[in-house]
Amino acid sequence: QVQLIQSGAEVKKPGASVKVSCKVSGYTLTELPIYWVRQAPGKGLEWMGGFDPEDGETVYAQKFQDRVTVTEDTSTDTAFMELSSLRYDDTALYYCARRQLFAYFFDSWGQGTLVTVSS
Amino acid sequence: SYELTQPPSVSVSPGQTATITCSGDKLRHRYASWYQQKPGQSPILIIYEDKKRPSGIPERLSGSNSGNTATLTISGTQATDEADYYCQAWDRRTVIFGGGTKLTVL
Numbered sequence: 001q002v003q004l005i006q007s008g009a010e011v012k013k014p015g016a017s018v019k020v021s022c023k024v025s026g027y028t029l030t031e032l033p034i035y036w037v038r039q040a041p042g043k044g045l046e047w048m049g050g051f052d053p054e055d056g057e058t059v060y061a062q063k064f065q066d067r068v069t070v071t072e073d074t075s076t077d078t079a080f081m082e083l084s085s086l087r088y089d090d091t092a093l094y095y096c097a098r099r100q101l102f103a104y105f106f107d108s109w110g111q112g113t114l115v116t117v118s119s
Numbered sequence: 120s121y122e123l124t125q126p127p128s129v130s131v132s133p134g135q136t137a138t139i140t141c142s143g144d145k146l147r148h149r150y151a152s153w154y155q156q157k158p159g160q161s162p163i164l165i166i167y168e169d170k171k172r173p174s175g176i177p178e179r180l181s182g183s184n185s186g187n188t189a190t191l192t193i194s195g196t197q198a199t200d201e202a203d204y205y206c207q208a209w210d211r212r213t214v215i216f217g218g219g220t221k222l223t224v225l
Contacts, residue, residue, distance in 0.1 A: 035214065037214075037216075044205065044216060044217075044218045044219040045154075045162065045205050045207075045216040045219070046216065047213065047214035047215070047216060050214075052212055055212075059212045059213065061213060061214075062120075062213075095161060095162070097162075103167070103168075104149075104150045104152065104167075104168070104208070104209045105150070105152035105164055105167040105168070105207065106152075106154075106162075106164060106207075107164050107167070107173060109161040109162055109163070110161065111161055112161055
């Protein structure tokens with residue numbers, strides 16, 4: 001059974017960084033890439049970045065290009081998303097999602113990690 | 120940048136057919152996917168590659184993609200279908216989501 005289990009809620013101050021983890025089970029991280037999507041309160045889904053297997057590079061949404069870093073630890077099958085220089089409007093639920101290889105959809109999602117930016 | 124446009128809300132009576140559209144320039148040349156999200160839950164994939172259903176998704180949910188519009192159709196709508204629905208496509212190496220449509224079953 002495929003599962004994506006994310007780390008717990010975080011409260012951060014403006015200007016700080018946050019690192020969210022996503023541990024996968026039921027398959028290995030080397031098989032299928034993880035992407036990151038966020039959702040501000042009452043808003044829609046917003047893609048942040050992920051590992052593109054077609055060229056072996058990590059790609060980021062232009063909006064987050066300078067502040068987000070997506071990494072993986074294949075020894076523990078855990079993916080990470082780090083967002084720096086946090087602002088109040090970064091308060092959101094952050095999801096990891098599994099992309100099928102050479103496909104254009106996400107077939108499994110984590111439970112979400114709430115990041116609250118507050119002074 | 121590429122954009123996908125959805126109506127903010129759609130209302131339907133129980134048992135009737137709900138249609139949710141997703142518009143984007145030459146969308147027919149891209150694969151469209153659809154996700155259902157209920158309050159407090161993570162999104163789940165309900166349609167991929169325009170019209171395919173993952174295992175466990177009922178046949179009364181169907182998708183199509185033609186011209187500039189992808190369409191999610193829910194036949195025999197049930198109260199449990201009340202949720203937010205998002206379309207999604209790819210533009211080069213980036214992921215695009217529509218703004219979401221809230222389906223209300225009256």
